[in-house]
Amino acid sequence: ARHLAEGRAAYGPHDPMPQHDLPLSCLTVAVAAREGRLADARAELARTLRAGFPPGTQRYAWPLLLEAAAAEADARALPAAREGRDDVLDSVFEAIRRLTTNAPVWLAHEQWVRAELHRARGLSAPDAWSRAVTAFEPLGRPYDLARVRYRLAESLLADGGEDDRARATELLRLAHAVARHLGARPLSEAAGALARRARLPLVPATAAATAADEDPADALGLTSRERDVLRLVAAGHTNRRIAQELFISPKTASVHVSNILGKLGVAGRGEAAALAHRLGLFPAETLLPGPAG
Incomplete structure (x- = not known):
């Protein structure tokens, strides 16, 4: 929130360049969503979509669409969030169509946003999350890859097959290890919490035994x-x-x-x-x- 206030003060309405305005809009949506102000997050998204995305602004637009879709997914259980949700998701879906390019990094973000839209509609959609993971794996973006791996593990556990549990365990181990290495505490804690709820070990038994033998x-x-x-x-x-x-x-x-x-x-x-x-x-x-x- 402090970062957002400083950004608004530095650029503000007198300098509405997309490379400034779109990142600030993304941060506005993120802060509002995490503070439980979904209506404000939706209003900021609507304002930005009305203005449109100028050519060449994919690097700013995709994170904004991702934050908006994730905000709707995270708020899905709240009764107050139901009204207007379909309109928001439809607007994000339409924005995806206008932004789609052949650049691998933005194709990966497209898969990510589409998977979040499925989550916002209450669908586990492991296939959609698997496509997102596959798209991010060759890109050298470890934090983004860890995040989509976490979501894929979550969707696999929601489906509940025994083979899915084995795959989810490996995905959570990878996401948790990367999050800890990067110091990404919220993601690390989320992966740990999901593993505990599902009773999945984040450390392989052989590694745990080796560690136990060491002083x-x-x-x-x-x-x-x-x-x-x-x-x-x-x-x-x-x-x-x-x-x-x-x-x-x-x-x-x-x-x-x-x-x-x-x-x-x-x-x-x-x-x-x-x-x-x-x-x-x-x-x-x-x-x-x-x-x-």
Whole structure:
């Protein structure tokens, strides 16, 4: 919303160039839809469609149509969204016809928007999503490919076949891995949530077994003694208590703690303890609380 406000202030109605106006319209639709203002999203789409898409503006027009179709699909369960939905979807469909080109990237977007239109009408349409995935696979656009793979997995699970579940599992693993790599948290969380609802493992059993056999402390470069010290740090013990537990001097304990902080890349004992817990470095050990220090 802040980005949109800054864009409007920078360009505004005095500079209605399509390379400025269309991206701002796309963002307006997206923000309005996510804030639950579907009527405002529809009004912005209608305004833009009335103005039309000048030649050569596919790179701005397709994302706008995609946001509009996805907004209708996401709001499908809302009773208030029913009135006027068919008109909006028909207007998007007509815009598709005017925008269609032979450029692979825009043909892929066309398949994507068409699949979203199916979703907006309440159809799972795995064939439509499969065409979108196939179109994006050779384009080198990992985020877009991860998004359509997620939707294909969702549509396959809605159909409910056992073969579909196997394919959906692989699609979700790919989408989830790419989303995490790119830092695309909403997509990563959505893929994880869908996998949990469908009871699908995002990590193959062989990989999980291999990971379980590995000691994460080894990957951090911790020595055996440093691991012992970190275990006591994670339990909240002071250097003096650590020294007593390990039969070393407090000064030696302090040196070990400093080395551990450096290897973990953290600023203090609290962060080191939190990281140890988050990574599950001591899952089978009971960490008794002790005084901080």
